[in-house]
Amino acid sequence: MFRLSTTSARQAVQRLATQARYQSTSSATASSTMTAKNMSMTAAGVATVGALAYLSMESADANMAADGLHPPAFPWEHKKNLATFDHAAIRRGYQVYKEVCAVCHSLDRIAWRNLIDVSHTENEVKEMAEEHEYTDGPNDVGDMFQRPGKPSDYMPNPYANEEQARAGNAGAYPPDLSLMIKARHGGADYVFSLLTGYQDPPAGVEIREGLNFNPYFPGGAIGMARVLYDGLVEYEDGTPATTSQMAKDVVIFLSWAAEPEMDERKKMGMKALTLLVILTGLSVYLKRHKWAAIKTRKILYNPPAPKKH
Numbered sequence: 001m002f003r004l005s006t007t008s009a010r011q012a013v014q015r016l017a018t019q020a021r022y023q024s025t026s027s028a029t030a031s032s033t034m035t036a037k038n039m040s041m042t043a044a045g046v047a048t049v050g051a052l053a054y055l056s057m058e059s060a061d062a063n064m065a066a067d068g069l070h071p072p073a074f075p076w077e078h079k080k081n082l083a084t085f086d087h088a089a090i091r092r093g094y095q096v097y098k099e100v101c102a103v104c105h106s107l108d109r110i111a112w113r114n115l116i117d118v119s120h121t122e123n124e125v126k127e128m129a130e131e132h133e134y135t136d137g138p139n140d141v142g143d144m145f146q147r148p149g150k151p152s153d154y155m156p157n158p159y160a161n162e163e164q165a166r167a168g169n170a171g172a173y174p175p176d177l178s179l180m181i182k183a184r185h186g187g188a189d190y191v192f193s194l195l196t197g198y199q200d201p202p203a204g205v206e207i208r209e210g211l212n213f214n215p216y217f218p219g220g221a222i223g224m225a226r227v228l229y230d231g232l233v234e235y236e237d238g239t240p241a242t243t244s245q246m247a248k249d250v251v252i253f254l255s256w257a258a259e260p261e262m263d264e265r266k267k268m269g270m271k272a273l274t275l276l277v278i279l280t281g282l283s284v285y286l287k288r289h290k291w292a293a294i295k296t297r298k299i300l301y302n303p304p305a306p307k308k309h
């Protein structure tokens with residue numbers, strides 16, 4: 001792959017140089033004043049530009065391995081200016097998070113109540129929270145006690161602390177996913193590509209025991225194994241649970257988690273813009289109205305009649 005793009009870069013530079021050379025020849029015939037010195041200067045210039053272009057392409061190649069493959073831009077519906085989140089997808093994505101990702105990843109910044117009227121009804125959320133035990137207290141005699149969850153509780157953490165999390169994942173720490181979409185370059189495109197991008201390492205690439213090859217992860221070796229496989233969850237709305245469908249849904253769920261105010265923000269933005277347009281129209285009208293008398297006035301000069309002596 002690298003060799004391929006290096007060769008094509010070299011070809012591009014050569015093409016560039018050839019074009020420039022033709023241009024300098026034709027301009028030389030056009031103007032007879034072009035001296036040999038000028039031509040060699042031009043050639044030197046072309047060589048410098050070519051070398052710079054070649055070098056910049058080389059470093060782009062090198063960064064690709066270190067920074068991870070750049071994810072393609074996917075046409076996310078919710079990124080459009082007038083679109084809201086796909087709330088059915090948030091609901092499906094929550095299911096994927098809960099059944100798959102929540103085994104390792106926390107979602108610290110989301111409380112159960114945040115899901116109400118977003119993806120679930122209030123009663124559903126109450127039931128979901130009650131399935132988990134939370135430590136509360138102290139009670140009258142100073143003891144902590146366990147109680148079922150309430151909508152105001154935050155999503156439970158799969159591990160008691162970071163050490164336990166690392167111990168359970170061969171030393172790698174599964175990061176909190178609340179702000180993951182905002183925390184990574186490429187956001188939703190990156191996480192989607194990461195989840196669907198697992199493959200066998202190419203020939204010559206050695207991956208250490210316990211790590212997995214993923215070209216989108218910077219460095220190519222990630223501590224998280226592939227987790228999504230076709231048919232892993234069963235969606236209640238009957239959507240076929242393919243790997244890419246689950247990845248898409250969980251990414252939409254995480255996009256919502258990172259930016260729960262997005263729908264409201266876009267609505268406010270529309271209201272503000274509408275008001276602004278109306279008010280601008282009104283003020284333009286008012287300005288013209290007020291200035292009409294001044295702008296349309298006619299100043300006449302009637303010279304006094306010459307005095308008759």
Ligand code: HEC
Pocket residue numbers: 096097100101102103104105169172173174175180184191194195217221222223224225227228250
């Ligand atoms: C078996 C445990 C496990 C499961 C299940 C799991 N992950 Fe991970 N995940 C990890 C670990 C460990 C890391 C840290 C990898 C590293 O730093 O090498 C990680 C890292 C990540 C990262 C960060 C990558 C980066 O750029 O740093 C994202 C995003 C992620 N996981 C998303 C998910 C999603 C979404 C799911 C559910 C579909 C999921 N994970 C399921 C263990 C898991």
